[in-house]
Amino acid sequence: MIQNDLLLKSLQGEPVNRPPVWMMRQAGRFLPSYQRLREKYDFFTRCQTPELVADITCLPVDELGVDAAILFSDILVVPQAMGAHIDMQEGRGPVIHQPIEKPEDVNRLEEPDVTHTLGYVFQGIRATLEKLNGRVPLIGFAGAPWTLLCYLVEGKGSAGFEQARAFCYRYPDAAHALLEKITRVTIAYLQHQVKAGVHCVQVFDSWAGLLGPEGFRQFAEPYLQQIARSLSAFCPVILFPKGAWFGLASLCHSGAAAIGIDWQTDAGFARKATNHQLTLQGNLDPVVLLTDPATIRRQTFRMIQAFGKEKYIANLGHGILPQTPVENARAFVQAVQSFSESWID
Numbered sequence: 529m530i531q532n533d534l535l536l537k538s539l540q541g542e543p544v545n546r547p548p549v550w551m552m553r554q555a556g557r558f559l560p561s562y563q564r565l566r567e568k569y570d571f572f573t574r575c576q577t578p579e580l581v582a583d584i585t586c587l588p589v590d591e592l593g594v595d596a597a598i599l600f601s602d603i604l605v606v607p608q609a610m611g612a613h614i615d616m617q618e619g620r621g622p623v624i625h626q627p628i629e630k631p632e633d634v635n636r637l638e639e640p641d642v643t644h645t646l647g648y649v650f651q652g653i654r655a656t657l658e659k660l661n662g663r664v665p666l667i668g669f670a671g672a673p674w675t676l677l678c679y680l681v682e683g684k685g686s687a688g689f690e691q692a693r694a695f696c697y698r699y700p701d702a703a704h705a706l707l708e709k710i711t712r713v714t715i716a717y718l719q720h721q722v723k724a725g726v727h728c729v730q731v732f733d734s735w736a737g738l739l740g741p742e743g744f745r746q747f748a749e750p751y752l753q754q755i756a757r758s759l760s761a762f763c764p765v766i767l768f769p770k771g772a773w774f775g776l777a778s779l780c781h782s783g784a785a786a787i788g789i790d791w792q793t794d795a796g797f798a799r800k801a802t803n804h805q806l807t808l809q810g811n812l813d814p815v816v817l818l819t820d821p822a823t824i825r826r827q828t829f830r831m832i833q834a835f836g837k838e839k840y841i842a843n844l845g846h847g848i849l850p851q852t853p854v855e856n857a858r859a860f861v862q863a864v865q866s867f868s869e870s871w872i873d
């Protein structure tokens with residue numbers, strides 16, 4: 529039993545007195561209590577140690593009072609389990625050794641038995657559930673196949689992921705073979721997360737918008753659909769196709785319970801595109817949390833009015849910025865939690 533089940537109610541489209549709130553990337557990055565752990569253990573050690581996963585996942589629940597926890601891990605643990613060599617470099621982000629350059633490089637990636645290679649994640653989930661003790665639901669997650677292809681081909685973070693996009697257009701068969709491989713592993717991975725006890729899952733397609741409408745239809749959407757369709761029998765699925773406003777209408781029929789909306793997409797447009805059917809999540813510009821509590825409150829009120837309180841999960845429109853002051857993150861959470869109908873006149 530979960531004491532605070534607001535998130536699950538909103539995902540199911542049930543009525544609520546106020547929307548639930550959590551923040552993308554809340555479990556790392558900006559909390560000073562997390563920064564202290566960072567000094568002691570390297571990134572993948574933090575991901576692979578169930579006690580640390582549980583501690584870090586619970587930090588924002590304890591310190592900010594969010595209505596949901598998201599597992600501390602990373603989208604790159606899947607390509608790592610498939611055999612890619614990945615370093616997380618200070619100030620630089622992920623670096624993949626020997627990125628995929630040619631079609632035959634796709635064969636180097638394995639389809640592992642996730643119960644072995646990613647067993648530490650499932651142990652982390654069980655340790656986290658114990659520590660949460662039913663206070664709030666736990667969100668599991670994975671990266672979308674297109675976004676993981678971006679890192680595997682580009683070999684590092686990038687503003688435009690030009691090499692990844694070029695690979696898809698130049699070698700479409702190899703791209704689809706790679707995307708299919710990642711999709712199969714991701715479905716098994718998320719199913720095991722649900723078995724270990726997560727209450728819902730989010731699929732991060734952080735670079736979906738870089739493809740443009742036609743590229744999205746070819747290289748991103750079919751795989752998001754497959755994952756949502758395969759998982760929705762087990763738990764509610766949230767898809768976050770960042771930047772892909774043109775793909776919202778077609779994702780309505782994927783079986784996803786909710787779609788995450790980024791901060792560059794208009795709330796009214798997103799409601800119309802999804803036929804007022806699905807739950808929407810988002811979409812405060814993370815930069816608003818760099819201002820002050822009064823501004824944060826005002827912008828948060830406007831956002832809830834634009835989406836409406838039903839079938840809605842308050843969140844940021846992308847991950848929280850590392851330089852966000854803790855009191856501002858708290859002001860955002862409290863603004864949502866103090867919502868009352870009387871705001872809307």
Ligand SMILES: Cc1c2[nH]c(c1CCC(=O)O)Cc1[nH]c(c(CCC(=O)O)c1C)Cc1[nH]c(c(CCC(=O)O)c1C)Cc1[nH]c(c(C)c1CCC(=O)O)C2
Binds near residue numbers: 554600
């Ligand atoms: C693209 C992407 C990645 N990882 C993720 C995405 C999709 C979300 C998004 O678009 O923001 C998702 C992610 N990464 C992390 C989580 C944990 C849960 C949470 O805090 O929400 C989640 C949900 C931990 C992390 N993953 C990473 C950190 C920071 C590094 C550190 O703490 O040492 C954390 C807390 C490292 C990481 N991991 C990745 C990058 C590009 C980087 C470096 C830069 C950055 O901080 O974003 C890949």
